[in-house]
Amino acid sequence: MQREPLLEQLDWFFTSQYWISVYPNTVVLPLAKKGSDHVPCVVHIGTDIPKAKIFRFENYWVDLPGFKECVTQSWERGSAKAYSSAVIADKLKGLRHELKKWHLSLARLKGLIQNCNKVIVILDTLEEERPLYREEFNFRQIVKLHLEDFLLAECNYWKKRCTIRWIKQGEDNTRFFHAMATERYKRNNIAVLHDGDGNEVTDHHAMAALLWAEYKNRMGRSEGISMQFNLHSLIKRVDGLEELTAPFLEKEMDDVVKEMPIDRAPGPDGFNGLFLKKCWHIIKKDFYKLAEDFHNGTIRLQNINGSYITLVPKKQIAIKDS
Template sequence: MRIKILSWNVRGLNDSRKRSTIKSLLMKWKADIVCLQETKIEDWGTWDGQWVLGGDLNVCRFDYEKFNCHRRTRAMENFSETILDLGLMDLPLRGAQYTWSRGTGLLQASRIDRFLISSEWNDTFKTIKQVALPRAEGFLDSVKNWWSSYEVEGNPDFVLVQKLKYLKKDISTWNKEVFGKLEEQRSQALNDLTNLEQSSEGRILSEAENAQMINLQTHLEQLAKIEEVSWRQKSRCLWLKDGDRNTKYFQSVANANRRYNCIDKLKIAEHVIEDKREIKEEILSYYQHLYTENEPWRPLARFENLARISEAESTWLEREFEEEEIFSVIKSCALDKAPGPDGFTMAFFQHAWEIIKYEIIKALRHYHQHCHMVKSVNATFISLIPKKKRAIELRDYRPISLISSIYKITSKLLANRLKTVIGKLVSGSQNAFVRGSEISDATLIANEALDWKIKSGEPGLLVKLDIEKAFDKVSWSYLLTILRQMGFGERWIRWMKFSITTVKYSILVNRSPVGFFPPQRGIRQGDPISPFLFILAMEGLSKMIQQASSLHWIEPFKIGRDPTSQANVSHLLYADDTLIFCGAERSQVMQLNLTLFIF
């Protein structure tokens, strides 16, 4: 089933021209569902089709839709009048009284989410109903009780990590008790329902039996929804395909992912191995070698022309972590992405924030002051994602780091701060990261430079670089030196040093962790701050090429006819993809080779 959805922020549907435009769009696109936003009209008589309005409307209709509310407010009355004026139907909500709450109790709870439908929609979909998806009853209450029962002494980071370990164990036990017997619960409910239905054929059921039958039907629906949610999380399917949203679809995605990511054979040199133990040993050996620093000595990087942040900006970057900033980071994270070694997704932290926030805030403030946490926070799984079908060599796999939830929050906090100043630190050659620029600008500049070079009739050299395993081979000492020369404060440097040098890796081979080893170089793909650190690391190469160009060791391509206003283009960078423009003379090629060798 394929559905076309048309959404338009129309702003003023009373305008006849806009109504004509909408009709034309409908005829052209033949949309199945139409969303018109901010229509701002009083008379909806112009719309004759089937339509539905749904979402977080941020207002209740009746006083009983808000906990502990004993009067109907003017906003409620206006909302009800609007529904009547629009000729909409407000379907009853099944499965819950409220759709929003804060905290673990009902001190703040209300129904602010709803679907409103037109009579035409109701005529077409006669069996439509509005149902609140079930939540496991008492889960947050259980979390609150468990969390408050743990007695742990030590530094705040240690306390947080230990309490999360205890909580993980309790949730695992609870999960087996509540969700581990879904099939058994469903069979029992179906059996009880069948017995009642058979009894109803021979006699009139009592009021209690009728109520039991309704409860059993509701319970079966809840079990089906719970199973769907479970398989959706296992599938890591964060979008829906062709409108399908059912357990079978998510189950097939989860199983397909497992088959696709399974490493059942591996090509090493010219030999193919299929023994599971040998495969694990080869993969572990490969990544231990990859993250080993092969050069015990490197020249000290000194750049005279690096951009610097101001002292005020450095102080701002190192300011205290506040509760609002921390929770904003948690809310911005994808909810059900694969967890790291601690087993917690960001969905849990969002829902349980009011329960666990005190320990999180204390741990982060301790980190702010001391610039380190317990080592387990930086434990990392490396998940091997195939770049293509039938991958058989290790170079065909992309290593993605699955980091712990606490480290993810910390790293994203720092990444959000860093991205506010990074535009000041990178040169125009890293065009995509300069504020106000577009990624496509680099392509346009490259084409323009090439066109002018061809028109000039002079020989030139265009070098395309793709740095192999770029993230994995970043030198820690080089990166920290770059940060110091860019004006970052000592506290920030210590934060970055903790992030990149205290890591310990385990490789996930067919969903099983292998090894536990410390790297000597590299930054993690999957770490929120890594892309920004890599950009700053590449700025060193940019400055080296820029200096070689300014000293006329290499001649850049020139754009324009007038020598006094020509633009020089020596290089363009986007992440680990680099274009270098220079003359074709042997001396320039040798100088470029030396520059790349030093870098």
């Protein structure tokens, strides 16, 4: 046995776009080497990872009938909270619930595409037997227009999940975005972790508890800060900076929303820039009040100051939270 052996990657796995689409949860795990220099691997087709219940605003919702009415009815329902930050958090929570119910009441996007294709095929087959009546011809044209809208919505759905932004608009390919989103899911998937004793943990809830305990021990408990010096005696006053403490103008906030990117990572509430742009006329008064309270120093940021701890994979196969 060499002291410093030459290591070379000998084992490769190949897959296809069709396999990724049909079996998106396929993972390959290495096993221990016993009698060969090759690493034995086992292929799992499917996992027991539960589906995330995090709300995610879908961009194609804004073009569906009833969306604006659902947002308006939910937002104007009001809130009994005392602080403006709590009011917005409460309204966003209620809006998430209402949008979920509204979306479930609609037909599935995949089913709508299949139904449109079936109708077009039936009318095309009928046209081979006899000329279509004017009503049938117009109906087919309408179905084709609806099909284009549904296909665009499906493309945007998967495009949002693959996070690849260098594809030109004229080269959209829903199947490509589907495959890339699935590849991204598999890279971010953690199949196994090792605890402090070196034992393997594969159960999803057990791994979540392991990570939660690890970060709780690292972060500890927040303590108050005691100032040991006088800032006013160290920092001299600078004149002419009154504009920095001026109240927020409604036009300034409107301009910020107009310039906001429509499809970047949303916050913990699940809403992105497109939602704010399309529904700003409905929700803006509450945000004006939030900015006013923030300027007056009467706001409670605990209601809206939430965040996620995101695990960033540094290795292809992560087994330890380090």
